[in-house]
Amino acid sequence: MFALRNTFIHSLKTVQSIQARNFTVGRTCLASVNLKGRSFLTLKDFNPDEIKHILWVSADLKHRIKHEGQYLPLLQGKSIAMIFEKRSTRTRMSTETGFALLGGHPCFLTPQDIHLGVNESTKDTARVLSSLTDIVLARVYSHTTLEQLDKEASVPIINGLSDLYHPIQILADLLTLQEHYGSLKGLTVSWIGDGNNVLHSLMMSLAKLGVNLRIATPKGYEPDANVTQEALRLSKQFGTELHMFSEPMEAAQGSNVLVTDTWISMGQEDEKKKRLKDFHGYQITMKTGSVAAPDWTFLHCLPRKSEEVDDEVFYSPRSLVFPEAENRKWTIMGLTVCILTDYSPQIPKLKL
Known part of the structure; x- marks a missing residue:
């Protein structure tokens, strides 16, 4: 039965x-x-x-x-x-x-x-x-x-x-970017941080909407290999670009959107000291934005820690984090x- x-x-x-x-x-x-x-x-x-x-x-x-x-x-x-x-x-x-x-x-x-x-x-x-x-x-x-x-x-x-994965977060991100830029196709998004569930969901969606993706993660914190393989396939299918780096400034080059997330997810608290050391240099600042596109904006799914992005960026007019949160x-x-x-x-x- x-x-x-x-x-x-x-x-x-x-x-x-x-x-x-x-x-x-x-x-x-x-x-x-x-x-x-x-x-x-x-x-x-x-x-x-x-x-x-x-x-x-x-x-x-x-x-x-x-x-x-x-x-x-x-x-x-x-x-x-x-x-x-x-x-x-x-x-x-x-x-x-x-x-x-x-x-x-x-x-x-x-x-x-x-x-x-x-x-x-x-x-x-x-x-x-x-x-x-x-x-x-x-x-x-x-x-x-x-x-x-x-x-x-x-x-x-x-x-x-x-x-x-965290797919409902990405729906909010996409709506926020559509509202700000008027269209998604042709945008370049740069992820600077951990190869986590939010990044995985970006990798499963951006190419389908004509958005390019540039990823910077420290060595050892790359996105899941199977997710990466599928993302490369999608990028080829939909004619977008997918690039992976270990240096944040390289990933930010020419980008319209800079994105990061927590470096220490729930359940990873025991790894905090090591992770903070490994992610040194990954904080998003105005210096990071200096190599991005002139119209660059910033996203973060929240809650945010100051080591991930400084106050100057987080509370600047370039930051879309609070409209992003509402769009959840x-x-x-x-x-x-x-x-x-x-x-x-x-x-x-x-x-x-």
């Missing part, structure tokens, strides 16, 4: 995935994108038009709700379970406030409320939450936990962060609306 149930769930998800990928190029393409019922574990699984559609819906909701003051209860009667193995300000607040603003009911679950794989197996948790909620967002230590949740659940699973809300709203409804944006298609 259980085997039959799993077969049915995966057959359904496969059909939804195939249907969503049957698209044609042009204006009608984005209008016909169907993400309903899809899980969102990694941007690797999403094609350019699907990513553009999520951003379009996000921008539409921001315009209609924030700027026009409309009330859009698109998620009325819907509930989301939010599993947090790792604490967060932006992921929790953006999801709770965004889902509620659309008329839905967010349910926050800490390790004290739900201890995945300890008090109850991940398999059983997935099945129980599938019967009680419409969608699950999980912020976990291991990406395999997300994959197991997705395997056993009959509702969509959103990756709120894992050790391998609009993009998680856009994503959940895409997954749970048949909503069509009312504003013109974004120039991406």
